[in-house]
Amino acid sequence: MKFQWTNGLVLSALVVLGTAGSASAQVKLLNVSYDPTRELYQDVNQAFGKQWQQKTGQTLNVSQSHGGSGKQARSVIDGLDADVVTLGLAYDIDAIAEKSGRIAKDWQKRLPDNSSPYTSTxxxxxxxxxxxxxxxxxxxxxxxxxxxxxxxxxxxxxxxxxxxxxxxxxxxxxxxxxxxxxxxxxxxxxxxxxxxxxxxxxxxxxxxxxxxxxxxxxxxxxxxxxxxxxxxxxxxxxxxxxLAEPPVAVVDRNVDKHGTRAVAEAYLKFLYTDEGQEIAVKNHYRPRSAAVAGKHAGTFPKIKLFxxxxxxxxxxxxxxxxxxxxxxxxxxxxxxx
Amino acid sequence: MRRFAHSLVYKIGRYTILFALGLTSAVARAQDPPAPATEAGGPPDVAAPAAEAPAAPAIATPPPAPRGPWEDRIDEIDQRTRILERKQELAIEAAAAAPPRPIVQADENGFSISSADRQYQIRFKGLIQVDGRRFFTSDSTLQNSDTFILRRIRPILDGTLLGLVDFRISPDFGNNTTAILDAYIDAHPRPWLRLRAGKFKEPVGLERLQADQDMDFIERSLDSNLSPQREIGLELWGDIGSGLVRYEAGIFNGNADNALTDVDSDHAKSFEGRIFIQPFNTESLSFLGRLGVGIAASTGNEKGVSTLAAPNPWMGTFKSDGQQTIASYLTSTTDITQTVVAYGRHTRINPQLYYYNGPVGLLAEWVKEHQEVAELTTTGTTFGTGTYNNSAGHVTVSGALGGDVTYEGLKPHKPLDLAAGTFGALELALRYDWLNIDSAAFPTGIDPTKSVSEAKAYGVALNWQLSRNLKVAGNYEQTSFTGGAKTGNRPTEKVLLGRFQIAF
CATH class of the missing domain: 3.40.190.10 (Periplasmic binding protein-like II)
Known part of the structure; x- marks a missing residue:
């Protein structure tokens, strides 16, 4: 049987569509964070990934990078391709916004509580x-x-x-x-x-x-x-x-380049949900949600905080x-x- | 391994100190009188008579023994040792995490900056040659050629990108001219597969291929008249078998003899190549020295396009060892019929040889060229064609004291150091070179009253290589000619050449 060009084209189209389909079923994020959040974000990634898959059908693969907050900010300024940053203090995200322009300067206004979904001391x-x-x-x-x-x-x-x-x-x-x-x-x-x-x-x-x-x-x-x-x-x-307020932000320029803005924003908003706040408590971060805080009133000692x-x-x-x-x-x- | 060793030393040291101090402390305590049982917080005195002990409930765990001064000292030493260990650990981690630093280098090979992995490099090099020429002659015209001259003034910028592509940019401001001498990129995915594109030395001419600063004599031999100085084109080349065989094969504009022209005058291109074999270039045979035997060739169609207003005959001119023009093809800006242009096949063949072994060296080659030419009519079109077959060659032998003679120049065993009593290296070289211009070129292609048909030269060179970078050279050249004068032969040229050279 002779190979027909039309058959070849159809086959090629199927291969291309199949490849594109499998690619769109996976989405990747890089979360550049500070040192002690490894365990927190392992839990967050698991919970949010499940939720995201149910909602969109996409498999979420979040890579984590941890180090001193200032060092991590420097890495993002120098080109580390973070989709989101979850750092130890607001100044480090300000530095990324100012020195690299990868994050909009009004980043702190985009999420509640100055974009700080949990606190610590x-x-x-x-x-x-x-x-x-x-x-x-x-x-x-x-x-x-x-x-x-x-x-x-x-x-x-x-x-x-x-x-x-x-x-x-x-x-x-x-x-x-x-x-x-x-x-x-x-x-x-x-x-x-x-x-x-x-x-x-x-x-x-x-x-x-x-x-x-x-x-x-x-x-x-x-x-x-x-x-x-x-x-x-x-x-x-x-x-x-x-009162330590570790902030989070989407790295605008990178998510637009990667096409991951929607998932990155949803990822950070998840931190403010009851489920996200419960995960924060489980990892010994103080929740912002009054309801969750009330539920765990005895968990954190009362310290006079400024x-x-x-x-x-x-x-x-x-x-x-x-x-x-x-x-x-x-x-x-x-x-x- | 080093980290482990450090750690081990620290640990052994720490535990030795702790053990020694602990032992001392124990001995000291053993020698102390027993503490009174009534002392607050003291250990229960197990030696006390049972009768004196009140009936008290049994103590489940005895209170901790009081800490002696030695224990605090042990703790302090332990902490200090741990801190030192941790600091070292952090220093190693920091060093491992630190971005690699660029390497800045300054040595006899020049000045360079490169990335830590050497994938990106930039190298600053240079060549300065200050020459003097003194002709021994009664001819006042030739006497006027006595001169000091900046023979070569070359800043050279070499570089490497991606670890894959080299480049060179080298202008030359010497010889009272300004020219881009070398400008090329050289991709080298494998040692045996390299592609060079740009302006560079073409494969013909073993002495021509030798770097200017490395030659035994101040000026090249007469046979260099039969090859271009540089060509523009593409060349595949490489070393096979770790340098046993070098091959070069390229396509070029096809320049005239001794020329440096950047733009071609015609549609046709020249093909040039060389095979050079170094049979002793292996570990086991290296004691035999460095022998290289090869053959280079070029062929292509060349066509000069000449008018009175813009003469472009695409023909070479020939110079003596004293850099005097000794032969040139007819060209005229007043009578177009007195112009000869390249017109057809131009082929060169160039067997070549060198041998170097420690303080002695030999370099010899021969060039034969076949060039088809045309003489012009008054309208600038051809009216007659001819073929000229020129040939030239040379043999140079050299011997050195305090250094090795190599194709890459005289290499002193030790550089000049007055305090250490070293002088660098001295070299004595002898050369015989010759040039024969085809008699068919006379008189319709070359004016026999102005151009010689044959030149033979003997030369002696004395070089003092103070270091790899510094050289002082003196040459005496004597060239005899056939023809080249209105009557008889052009007078024998006797010239003393001197040079101060810096190359880095």
Missing amino acids: IVFVVRKGNPKGIHDWDDLVKPGVVVVAPNPKTSGGARWAYLAAWGYALQKPGGSETTAKEFVRKLYKNVPVLDSGARGSTTTFGQRGIGQVLVSWENEAYLLVNELGKDKFEIVNPSVSI TIDQLFGGWQKAQATHFADGGTFDQIYQPGS
């Missing part, structure tokens, strides 16, 4: 029995106490921790910018190792056995205690801490004052000293 983790008697921030600046914390230059959690300490000192009776600076200088004098991200510090403290106290995200503290043993560590809640706007005038100002080159952190922290 800074707490301490000590070794079982609290041998050094760590109860509040003042105990961290005592001579001989070895404190573990990540580097504020690269880690979002570290910046929140630094500001929490600064805010505590500022609010003490007689507190001023000068006394706060001296307080934080003493604190970082007790930090012998600066990891680039929160997960690194957890490793330093939990697995490498360094230090008597880890200054940590609350969610990371719970993870450490649960994973490595309640018989080895315990959480200490300071009298005052900071916001960055209240004490520092927002992230832009805090960044410029404390973490920019030559800022207060550079002034107080001398490597090796």
Whole structure:
């Protein structure tokens, strides 16, 4: 039988359509996030992926990238092809918007609560029995106490921790910018190792056995205690801490290039749903939803929390004052000293 | 492995210290008097008489023993060691995660910047040759040719892209002219398969292919008159068997002898190629030296298009070793019938040979060309055709002291270093070269009263290679001619050439 050109064309068309069909049945996202969110987004990806498949028939494949928030922002600015960023603080997403133009500058207005679907705070983790008697921030600046914390230059959690300490000192009776600076200088004098991200510090403290106290995200503290043993560590809640608001955003230029805007936006909106908020609670993030928060009222200890706007005038100002080159952190922290 | 070794050393050190201190502490405590049983927080005194003990409920777990000063010290040392280990671990991680840095290099091969994987490179090179010529003659015209001259002034930019494509851009501002000498890209997917496109040296002429800074003599031999300086075209080339065989095959515009022209004058193109075999280019035979034997050839149709207003005969001119024009084809801007143009097949064949072994070297070649020409009528069309067969060749032998003679130049074993008492390398070279112009060219193609029909030259060169980059050279050349004068022969040319050279 002779091969007919028409048969060939029909066959080719079927192959092309089949290939296109299988391609459209899969959708990929890259979520560039900060250090301690690995477990949170594994759960989110699973739950949202199921939901998305039911709704659209598409199989969702979300890749995760984690590291210090500042480092991750730098990677996106340098071209890492993120569809969404879920970072440790708003300044890092602002930096992407300003330096690369990949994210619209009004990104924070696009989702509720300044695009921050969950919150957290800074707490301490000590070794079982609290041998050094760590109860509040003042105990961290005592001579001989070895404190573990990540580097504020690269880690979002570290910046929140630094500001929490600064805010505590500022609010003490007689507190001023000068006394706060001296307080934080003493604190970082007790930090012998600066990891680039929160997960690194957890490793330093939990697995490498360094230090008597880890200054940590609350969610990371719970993870450490649960994973490595309640018989080895315990959480200490300071009298005052900071309300940390990790934000999320779609990377506009990349999703438009990939054709993933719809799924990326739905992915982030999912975080605000009851299911998304429950997942946040499960991973020890404080929910924004009042209903979910009410349901888990006893889960999170009550700590007096201040916001960055209240004490520092927002992230832009805090960044410029404390973490920019030559800022207060550079002034107080001398490597090796 | 290194990381493991460091870690191991740290761990051994740490546990040795801990063990030693722990032992010391235990011994110290063993020598201490027993703590009184009544001391607050002290350990239960198991040695106390049972009668003195009040009837108290049994203690399930004894309170922890008080920490001695040594234990705090041990903890402190332990922490310090762990911190050091962790810092080292973080430093290794940071180094591994750090983006690779570009490599900046400055050495005798020039100055370069390249990506860490060397896939992208840029290399800055250069050649400066400052020459002097002194003719020993009573002829005042020739005396006027005594000169200092910037013979070659070449900034050279080499580069590599993607690890796959090389390029070179090299203008030349020497010799009182400005020209783009080399400008090409060279894709090399395999050592045996390379494609070069642009302007570069064509395959004909072994000495021609040698880099200008590497020659034994200041000026090329007479046989270089029978090949173009550069061609524009495409060439496939490569090394087979790790350099046992090199092949080159290309299509080019087809330039006139000794020419550097960039734009072709006709539709036809020239095909040029070379096979060069180096039979000793293997590990086991390398002791035999470096022998290279090859043959190059070119053929193509060339057609000069000449008018009085724009003479373009596409014919070469021939120069002596002293760079004096010794023969040229008829061309006139007043009488078109006194012009000869290329008109037909131009073929060259060029057997070639070199041999280098340590301090001695030999380079020899011969070129035979066959060129079809035409003489023009007053309207610029041809009225007669002819064929000229020219030939030329040379033999150069050289020997060196303190260095090796190679095709890539004299390589000193040690560069000049007055403190160390090293001088670089000295080389003495001798050359015999000749040029024969076809007698059929006379007188209708070449004016025998102005152009020679034969030239024979003897030369001696003394080179001092201070380092790979610095060279001082002196040559004496004596060339005798047949014809080239109104009566008899052109006077023998005796010239002393000198050169200071920087090449990097």
